[in-house]
Amino acid sequence: MTSHPLITVYMPTHNRKQMAATAVDSVLAQDYPNFELIVVDDGSTDDSWEFLQQRYAAEPKVRLLRHPQSQGACAARNTAIAAANGDFVTGLDDDDVFYPDRLSSLMAAYQTGDAMVCSGYLWHYGTASKACFASDAIIELEQLLDLHTLSNQALVPTASMRALGGFDTQLAAFQDYDMWVRLVARFGPARRIGHISYQVNAGHEAGRISGSPKRLQAHDDFVAKHRALMTARNLHNQAFYRHSMQLLPMSLWQLLRSWRFGLQGLKLRYYLKQKFAWLSRLRLKWLQKGWRGLFD
Secondary structure, three states: OOOOOOEEEEEEEOOOHHHHHHHHHHHHOOOOOOEEEEEEEEOOOOOHHHHHHHHHOOOOOEEEEEEOOOOOHHHHHHHHHHHOOOOEEEEOOOOOEEOOOHHHHHHHHOOOOOOOEEEEEEEEOOOOEEEEOOOOEEEOHHHHHHOOOOOOOOEEEHHHHHHOOOOOOOOOOOHHHHHHHHHHHHHOOEEEEEEEEEEEEOOOOOOOOOOOOOHHHHHHHHHHHHHHHOOHHHHHHHHHHHHHHOOOOOOHHHHHHHHHHOOHHHHHHHHHHHHOHHHHHHHHHHHHHHHHHHHO
Protein backbone atom coordinates (compact mmCIF):
# COMPACT_ATOMS: atom_id res chain seq x y z
CA MET A 1 0.00 0.00 0.00
CA THR A 2 1.33 3.42 -0.93
CA SER A 3 1.92 6.23 1.55
CA HIS A 4 -1.25 7.82 0.17
CA PRO A 5 -3.77 5.01 -0.37
CA LEU A 6 -6.72 5.85 -2.57
CA ILE A 7 -9.73 6.97 -0.51
CA THR A 8 -13.23 6.85 -1.99
CA VAL A 9 -15.66 9.40 -0.60
CA TYR A 10 -19.31 8.40 -1.06
CA MET A 11 -22.08 11.00 -1.03
CA PRO A 12 -25.81 10.46 -1.55
CA THR A 13 -27.93 13.41 -2.63
CA HIS A 14 -31.58 14.09 -3.34
CA ASN A 15 -33.16 17.37 -4.48
CA ARG A 16 -30.53 19.58 -2.83
CA LYS A 17 -28.29 20.72 -5.64
CA GLN A 18 -26.89 23.88 -4.02
CA MET A 19 -26.03 22.20 -0.74
CA ALA A 20 -24.65 19.22 -2.66
CA ALA A 21 -22.39 21.53 -4.67
CA THR A 22 -21.03 23.05 -1.45
CA ALA A 23 -20.36 19.54 -0.12
CA VAL A 24 -18.66 18.41 -3.33
CA ASP A 25 -16.48 21.53 -3.41
CA SER A 26 -15.36 20.83 0.18
CA VAL A 27 -14.11 17.42 -0.94
CA LEU A 28 -12.32 18.85 -3.97
CA ALA A 29 -10.52 21.26 -1.60
CA GLN A 30 -8.86 18.41 0.35
CA ASP A 31 -5.13 18.59 0.98
CA TYR A 32 -4.91 14.79 0.67
CA PRO A 33 -3.66 14.00 -2.84
CA ASN A 34 -5.23 10.63 -3.66
CA PHE A 35 -9.02 10.43 -3.51
CA GLU A 36 -12.11 9.98 -5.62
CA LEU A 37 -15.63 11.20 -4.90
CA ILE A 38 -18.66 9.17 -5.95
CA VAL A 39 -21.89 11.18 -5.85
CA VAL A 40 -25.08 9.14 -6.14
CA ASP A 41 -28.17 11.10 -7.10
CA ASP A 42 -30.95 9.17 -5.38
CA GLY A 43 -33.80 9.77 -7.82
CA SER A 44 -33.95 13.56 -7.57
CA THR A 45 -37.15 14.97 -9.06
CA ASP A 46 -35.79 18.48 -9.65
CA ASP A 47 -32.89 19.38 -11.96
CA SER A 48 -30.18 18.24 -9.51
CA TRP A 49 -28.87 15.52 -11.83
CA GLU A 50 -28.50 17.87 -14.78
CA PHE A 51 -26.92 20.50 -12.54
CA LEU A 52 -24.37 18.08 -11.14
CA GLN A 53 -23.49 16.76 -14.58
CA GLN A 54 -23.00 20.24 -15.94
CA ARG A 55 -20.85 21.30 -13.01
CA TYR A 56 -18.74 18.20 -12.34
CA ALA A 57 -18.78 15.88 -15.37
CA ALA A 58 -15.34 17.11 -16.44
CA GLU A 59 -13.84 16.88 -12.94
CA PRO A 60 -11.49 13.84 -12.96
CA LYS A 61 -11.85 13.13 -9.23
CA VAL A 62 -15.67 13.02 -9.36
CA ARG A 63 -17.90 10.20 -10.58
CA LEU A 64 -21.64 10.76 -10.87
CA LEU A 65 -24.07 7.85 -10.52
CA ARG A 66 -27.85 7.91 -10.43
CA HIS A 67 -30.80 5.91 -9.15
CA PRO A 68 -33.77 6.46 -11.51
CA GLN A 69 -36.09 6.24 -8.48
CA SER A 70 -35.29 7.12 -4.90
CA GLN A 71 -34.15 4.13 -2.85
CA GLY A 72 -32.98 6.00 0.25
CA ALA A 73 -29.64 7.37 1.39
CA CYS A 74 -28.26 4.02 2.56
CA ALA A 75 -28.95 2.34 -0.77
CA ALA A 76 -27.17 5.26 -2.45
CA ARG A 77 -24.19 4.84 -0.13
CA ASN A 78 -24.07 1.12 -0.89
CA THR A 79 -24.15 1.82 -4.64
CA ALA A 80 -21.10 4.06 -4.24
CA ILE A 81 -19.27 1.58 -2.01
CA ALA A 82 -19.84 -1.19 -4.58
CA ALA A 83 -18.34 1.06 -7.27
CA ALA A 84 -15.43 2.33 -5.14
CA ASN A 85 -11.85 1.92 -6.34
CA GLY A 86 -10.36 3.09 -3.05
CA ASP A 87 -8.54 1.03 -0.43
CA PHE A 88 -10.62 3.00 2.09
CA VAL A 89 -14.07 4.56 1.99
CA THR A 90 -15.60 7.40 3.95
CA GLY A 91 -18.85 9.31 3.66
CA LEU A 92 -20.27 12.80 3.46
CA ASP A 93 -23.91 13.86 3.65
CA ASP A 94 -24.98 16.34 1.01
CA ASP A 95 -25.82 19.06 3.54
CA ASP A 96 -22.50 18.82 5.42
CA VAL A 97 -18.90 19.76 4.61
CA PHE A 98 -15.37 18.47 5.02
CA TYR A 99 -12.65 20.75 6.34
CA PRO A 100 -9.56 20.75 4.06
CA ASP A 101 -7.59 18.28 6.22
CA ARG A 102 -10.44 15.81 6.68
CA LEU A 103 -8.97 12.95 4.65
CA SER A 104 -5.33 13.55 5.57
CA SER A 105 -6.05 13.66 9.32
CA LEU A 106 -8.12 10.46 9.26
CA MET A 107 -5.54 8.62 7.15
CA ALA A 108 -2.69 9.77 9.39
CA ALA A 109 -4.53 8.42 12.43
CA TYR A 110 -5.39 5.01 10.96
CA GLN A 111 -3.40 2.09 12.36
CA THR A 112 -3.42 -1.52 11.25
CA GLY A 113 -5.96 -3.31 13.40
CA ASP A 114 -8.38 -0.38 13.65
CA ALA A 115 -11.86 -1.33 12.51
CA MET A 116 -12.37 2.31 11.54
CA VAL A 117 -11.27 5.84 12.34
CA CYS A 118 -13.60 8.77 12.99
CA SER A 119 -13.17 12.24 14.43
CA GLY A 120 -14.84 14.89 16.49
CA TYR A 121 -17.25 17.05 14.54
CA LEU A 122 -18.85 20.47 14.69
CA TRP A 123 -22.63 20.62 15.01
CA HIS A 124 -23.68 23.90 13.40
CA TYR A 125 -27.13 25.02 14.54
CA GLY A 126 -27.44 27.94 12.16
CA THR A 127 -25.85 30.73 14.18
CA ALA A 128 -23.77 29.01 16.85
CA SER A 129 -21.89 25.71 16.83
CA LYS A 130 -21.02 22.98 19.30
CA ALA A 131 -18.05 20.60 19.22
CA CYS A 132 -19.06 16.96 19.66
CA PHE A 133 -16.84 14.06 20.78
CA ALA A 134 -13.73 16.18 20.32
CA SER A 135 -11.41 13.86 22.26
CA ASP A 136 -9.15 10.95 21.39
CA ALA A 137 -10.48 7.54 22.35
CA ILE A 138 -10.34 3.85 21.54
CA ILE A 139 -13.92 2.59 21.49
CA GLU A 140 -14.56 -1.05 22.40
CA LEU A 141 -17.80 -2.87 21.58
CA GLU A 142 -19.35 -2.71 25.08
CA GLN A 143 -18.76 1.03 25.27
CA LEU A 144 -20.24 1.52 21.80
CA LEU A 145 -23.35 -0.46 22.73
CA ASP A 146 -23.90 1.91 25.68
CA LEU A 147 -23.98 4.97 23.44
CA HIS A 148 -23.11 6.04 19.92
CA THR A 149 -19.77 7.60 20.87
CA LEU A 150 -18.37 7.67 17.34
CA SER A 151 -19.65 9.95 14.56
CA ASN A 152 -21.91 9.61 11.56
CA GLN A 153 -18.95 9.26 9.15
CA ALA A 154 -15.76 7.24 9.42
CA LEU A 155 -12.76 6.04 7.41
CA VAL A 156 -13.11 2.28 6.89
CA PRO A 157 -11.15 -0.27 4.83
CA THR A 158 -13.30 -0.89 1.78
CA ALA A 159 -12.95 -4.65 2.10
CA SER A 160 -14.37 -4.54 5.64
CA MET A 161 -17.41 -2.55 4.57
CA ARG A 162 -18.09 -4.89 1.67
CA ALA A 163 -17.59 -8.00 3.83
CA LEU A 164 -20.49 -6.84 6.00
CA GLY A 165 -22.75 -5.98 3.10
CA GLY A 166 -22.66 -2.21 3.60
CA PHE A 167 -25.38 -0.24 5.33
CA ASP A 168 -28.62 -1.91 6.38
CA THR A 169 -31.31 -0.46 4.11
CA GLN A 170 -34.07 -2.00 6.25
CA LEU A 171 -33.37 0.37 9.16
CA ALA A 172 -35.24 3.68 9.00
CA ALA A 173 -32.63 5.37 11.22
CA PHE A 174 -29.44 4.51 13.16
CA GLN A 175 -27.88 3.07 10.00
CA ASP A 176 -24.45 4.52 10.76
CA TYR A 177 -24.60 3.32 14.40
CA ASP A 178 -25.58 -0.16 13.22
CA MET A 179 -22.75 -0.21 10.68
CA TRP A 180 -20.14 0.81 13.24
CA VAL A 181 -21.38 -1.78 15.76
CA ARG A 182 -21.07 -4.51 13.15
CA LEU A 183 -17.58 -3.34 12.16
CA VAL A 184 -16.33 -3.22 15.76
CA ALA A 185 -17.93 -6.59 16.57
CA ARG A 186 -16.18 -8.20 13.58
CA PHE A 187 -12.88 -6.33 13.26
CA GLY A 188 -12.04 -4.90 16.68
CA PRO A 189 -11.96 -1.46 18.35
CA ALA A 190 -12.59 1.83 16.60
CA ARG A 191 -10.28 4.83 16.88
CA ARG A 192 -11.66 8.32 17.44
CA ILE A 193 -9.49 11.42 17.14
CA GLY A 194 -10.46 14.67 18.77
CA HIS A 195 -9.40 16.80 15.82
CA ILE A 196 -12.51 18.29 14.20
CA SER A 197 -12.61 17.98 10.41
CA TYR A 198 -16.33 17.56 9.67
CA GLN A 199 -19.19 20.02 10.01
CA VAL A 200 -22.80 18.90 10.42
CA ASN A 201 -25.10 21.64 9.15
CA ALA A 202 -28.28 21.26 11.18
CA GLY A 203 -29.64 24.79 10.84
CA HIS A 204 -31.16 24.68 7.37
CA GLU A 205 -34.87 24.23 6.66
CA ALA A 206 -34.60 21.32 4.22
CA GLY A 207 -34.37 18.57 6.82
CA ARG A 208 -31.42 16.23 7.15
CA ILE A 209 -31.18 13.27 4.80
CA SER A 210 -30.72 10.99 7.81
CA GLY A 211 -33.89 12.19 9.55
CA SER A 212 -36.78 9.75 9.96
CA PRO A 213 -40.30 9.99 11.41
CA LYS A 214 -39.97 6.32 12.38
CA ARG A 215 -37.04 6.88 14.70
CA LEU A 216 -38.50 5.10 17.73
CA GLN A 217 -39.37 2.01 15.70
CA ALA A 218 -35.91 2.10 14.17
CA HIS A 219 -34.39 2.16 17.65
CA ASP A 220 -36.47 -0.88 18.61
CA ASP A 221 -35.19 -2.62 15.48
CA PHE A 222 -31.58 -1.66 16.25
CA VAL A 223 -31.77 -3.01 19.81
CA ALA A 224 -33.46 -6.22 18.65
CA LYS A 225 -30.79 -6.72 15.98
CA HIS A 226 -27.90 -6.40 18.46
CA ARG A 227 -29.56 -7.62 21.65
CA ALA A 228 -27.46 -10.80 21.76
CA LEU A 229 -24.34 -8.61 22.07
CA MET A 230 -25.73 -6.36 24.79
CA THR A 231 -25.14 -6.61 28.51
CA ALA A 232 -27.69 -5.56 31.14
CA ARG A 233 -25.83 -2.24 31.33
CA ASN A 234 -26.13 -1.74 27.56
CA LEU A 235 -29.85 -2.50 27.61
CA HIS A 236 -30.43 -0.05 30.46
CA ASN A 237 -28.54 2.70 28.66
CA GLN A 238 -30.37 2.06 25.40
CA ALA A 239 -33.62 2.36 27.37
CA PHE A 240 -32.38 5.68 28.74
CA TYR A 241 -31.59 6.84 25.19
CA ARG A 242 -35.11 5.92 24.06
CA HIS A 243 -36.47 7.82 27.07
CA SER A 244 -34.50 10.89 26.02
CA MET A 245 -35.63 10.63 22.39
CA GLN A 246 -39.21 10.90 23.62
CA LEU A 247 -38.27 13.93 25.75
CA LEU A 248 -39.87 12.29 28.77
CA PRO A 249 -39.29 13.78 32.23
CA MET A 250 -36.73 12.14 34.49
CA SER A 251 -37.23 12.08 38.24
CA LEU A 252 -34.40 12.34 40.72
CA TRP A 253 -35.15 8.76 41.77
CA GLN A 254 -34.82 7.57 38.15
CA LEU A 255 -31.53 9.43 37.85
CA LEU A 256 -30.14 7.83 41.01
CA ARG A 257 -31.27 4.35 39.97
CA SER A 258 -29.58 4.79 36.59
CA TRP A 259 -26.33 6.13 38.04
CA ARG A 260 -24.62 2.74 38.45
CA PHE A 261 -24.93 1.98 34.74
CA GLY A 262 -22.55 4.77 33.71
CA LEU A 263 -23.02 7.77 31.38
CA GLN A 264 -23.54 9.84 34.54
CA GLY A 265 -22.66 13.17 32.91
CA LEU A 266 -25.08 12.62 30.05
CA LYS A 267 -27.88 11.57 32.38
CA LEU A 268 -27.32 14.49 34.74
CA ARG A 269 -27.43 16.93 31.83
CA TYR A 270 -30.67 15.36 30.62
CA TYR A 271 -32.19 15.56 34.11
CA LEU A 272 -31.31 19.25 34.39
CA LYS A 273 -32.51 19.92 30.84
CA GLN A 274 -35.93 18.50 31.70
CA LYS A 275 -35.98 20.27 35.06
CA PHE A 276 -35.26 23.61 33.40
CA ALA A 277 -36.97 22.99 30.06
CA TRP A 278 -37.72 26.69 29.50
CA LEU A 279 -34.01 27.51 29.73
CA SER A 280 -33.15 24.68 27.36
CA ARG A 281 -35.65 26.02 24.81
CA LEU A 282 -34.12 29.50 25.04
CA ARG A 283 -30.64 28.06 24.55
CA LEU A 284 -31.73 26.17 21.43
CA LYS A 285 -33.34 29.31 19.96
CA TRP A 286 -30.12 31.22 20.58
CA LEU A 287 -28.02 28.49 18.96
CA GLN A 288 -30.27 28.47 15.91
CA LYS A 289 -30.92 32.17 15.38
CA GLY A 290 -28.72 34.15 17.73
CA TRP A 291 -30.09 36.83 20.03
CA ARG A 292 -33.04 37.57 17.74
CA GLY A 293 -34.23 34.00 18.31
CA LEU A 294 -34.91 34.80 21.95
CA PHE A 295 -37.63 37.24 20.93
CA ASP A 296 -39.34 35.23 18.17
